[in-house]
Amino acid sequence: MATAPDPRPAIDAPAHRRAWWLAALAALLVAGMAAALAIGTFRVPVADLLRLLTGRAGHGGPDESVASAVIWNLRVPRILLASLVGAALASSGAVFQASFRNPLVEPYILGVSSGAAFGAALGILVPQFPLSVQLAALLGALAAVGIVRLLARSRGDAPIVTLVLSGVIVGSMFAAGVSLLKYLSNDAALREIVFWLMGGCYFATWRDVAIVGPVVLGATGIMMAGGWRLNVLSMGDHEAESLGVDPRRNRRVLLAAATLATAVSVSAVGIVPWIGLMTPHAVRMLLGPDNRLVVPGSALLGALFLLACDTAARSLTSSEIPVGIITALAGGPFLAYLVRQRTAGLFG
Numbered sequence: 550m551a552t553a554p555d556p557r558p559a560i561d562a563p564a565h566r567r568a569w570w571l572a573a574l575a576a577l578l579v580a581g582m583a584a585a586l587a588i589g590t591f592r593v594p595v596a597d598l599l600r601l602l603t604g605r606a607g608h609g610g611p612d613e614s615v616a617s618a619v620i621w622n623l624r625v626p627r628i629l630l631a632s633l634v635g636a637a638l639a640s641s642g643a644v645f646q647a648s649f650r651n652p653l654v655e656p657y658i659l660g661v662s663s664g665a666a667f668g669a670a671l672g673i674l675v676p677q678f679p680l681s682v683q684l685a686a687l688l689g690a691l692a693a694v695g696i697v698r699l700l701a702r703s704r705g706d707a708p709i710v711t712l713v714l715s716g717v718i719v720g721s722m723f724a725a726g727v728s729l730l731k732y733l734s735n736d737a738a739l740r741e742i743v744f745w746l747m748g749g750c751y752f753a754t755w756r757d758v759a760i761v762g763p764v765v766l767g768a769t770g771i772m773m774a775g776g777w778r779l780n781v782l783s784m785g786d787h788e789a790e791s792l793g794v795d796p797r798r799n800r801r802v803l804l805a806a807a808t809l810a811t812a813v814s815v816s817a818v819g820i821v822p823w824i825g826l827m828t829p830h831a832v833r834m835l836l837g838p839d840n841r842l843v844v845p846g847s848a849l850l851g852a853l854f855l856l857a858c859d860t861a862a863r864s865l866t867s868s869e870i871p872v873g874i875i876t877a878l879a880g881g882p883f884l885a886y887l888v889r890q891r892t893a894g895l896f897g
Contacts, residue, residue, distance in 0.1 A: 567836045574849035578632065581853050585628050585860045590867060591619050627753040630761060631859040631872075632852040634750075634814040635824060637765040639851020641807035642825025643832070643844045644772050647779040648800050649709055656811040656825035659716040659804075663723035664693025665815040670730040670742045682745070683757075687816035693719050694808050748819035748873030750859050761817050768810035769848055775803045776841035783840070821873050823880025824851050830887055854879075 587598050593616050601620050641656040649658075657663075668689020672682040680688070700715040701708070727746075731739055778799045781789045786796040811825070832846040858875040 567839075567842060570836055571842065571846055571849065574846060574853065578849055578853045578856070581856050581860075582628050582632065585856060586620060586624055588860055588864050589619075589624065590864065591616075593620065622755075623753075626755045626758050627750050627859065627863075628856060629758045630753040630817065631750050631856045633758070633761050633765045634818050634821065635851040635853070635855025636769060636848040637761075637810035637814040637851075638821065638824040639828035639847040639854070640769050640772050640844050641811045642827075642851075643829040643840065643847040644775075644779065644803050644807040645825070646829055647783050647840050647843075648804055649713065650783055650785075652830065653826070654713075656807060657720075657820075658713060659697045659808060660693035660720040660723060661690045661808060661811050662815060662820045663720040663727065665690035665812065666746055666820060667723040667726045667730070668692075669745050669816075669819070670727050670734075673741050673745065674730050674734050674738050683760075683816045687812055689723070690812035690815055693723055694812070744871065745819045746873075747871035748821040748876075749862065749869070749871045750818050751869060753818075757817050761813055764813045765810050768806040771806040772803060772810075773844050773848070775799065775806075776839075776844045779803065779840035779844070819871075819873065821855065821876055823876045823884075824855060827880045827883050828854060831883070 586602075587593055587595060593601075597616055598620065601617055638656055642654075645654045645656055645658060646652055665686040666689070669682050669686040671689070672678050672680060672685035678685060697712065697715045697719045700719065701712040727742075731742055734742060778794060781792055781794045782796055782800060789796040789799075815821075828851045829843060829847045832843050832850055836842045836846050855872070855876070858879065859872050862870045862872040862875050
């Protein structure tokens with residue numbers, strides 16, 4: 550009896566060579582983490598840093614105790630959290646763009662950011678709210694996505710165009726809710742809401758890493774494993790069905806993983822723009838369109854990019870800059886360059 554052809558194409562020789570870029574990005578990420586440990590307003594000499602990391606500290610007096618607290622209680626969890634969130638947003642952006650077959654789609658398209666902002670603002674404005682700000686933001690993000698799904702669902706399915714339009718509608722509604730909560734806030738709560746909306750890893754703790762880490766790693770693993778399915782989905786639903794791939798079920802699983810990774814990331818650090826939109830484009834320019842390479846490449850580059858932005862945010866001035874401002878300043882010129890390149894290719 551004839552068997553259906555395997556829809557997973559083999560990685561050709563050029564793709565194998567491009568895969569070495571993944572190792573280079575991983576090495577850069579490790580180097581960036583090491584550099585971020587030593588950089589900051591509180592300077593830690595490299596020799597002291599090596600002693601602290603290798604467990605050979607203990608004879609340096611009070612200065613060494615302060616350095617140990619700064620490294621292990623502040624910088625290490627912050628570096629890990631920034632890397633996890635950057636990887637989640639960038640890989641989710643690659644999945645959304647491939648699933649929707651639209652290069653301008655980002656992880657916040659289904660109302661995740663607006664829902665999370667509403668939940669966080671409610672948690673800040675109402676101190677008696679029985680949930681923490683992070684948990685309220687996570688529930689707000691998941692509620693927004695659930696409403697989008699209900700609005701878009703038709704006969705058991707959610708067409709892509711209807712899903713995107715529902716995301717825009719629900720996002721606008723939650724954004725209006727955030728504006729109302731800001732209007733009702735006192736000065737202190739208003740400042741806290743605005744600060745949260747600009748994004749940042751200011752209060753990163755080991756508890757945040759323990760919560761965000763398993764979710765992001767699991768969801769990112771699902772997205773990476775589905776890279777070949779994204780290649781098939783990008784050809785269109787009819788072609789996917791002819792190859793034996795169920796486009797609706799696979800798209801549902803991949804989008805659920807991307808949305809969950811985005812929601813838990815936003816609940817931990819606030820809204821960080823541009824990473825999910827910009828990073829997959831940069832990786833495609835480097836590695837080509839094969840999503841088996843684009844998704845892991847986006848995760849690595851996104852982690853490296855947000856880590857660099859967060860290190861700059863806490864090091865450039867004595868008062869910390871919200872990291873969302875830095876990612877926007879870096880992402881805007883890149884997207885403008887990308888638009889110019891595509892325009893030149895079309896009309897040049």
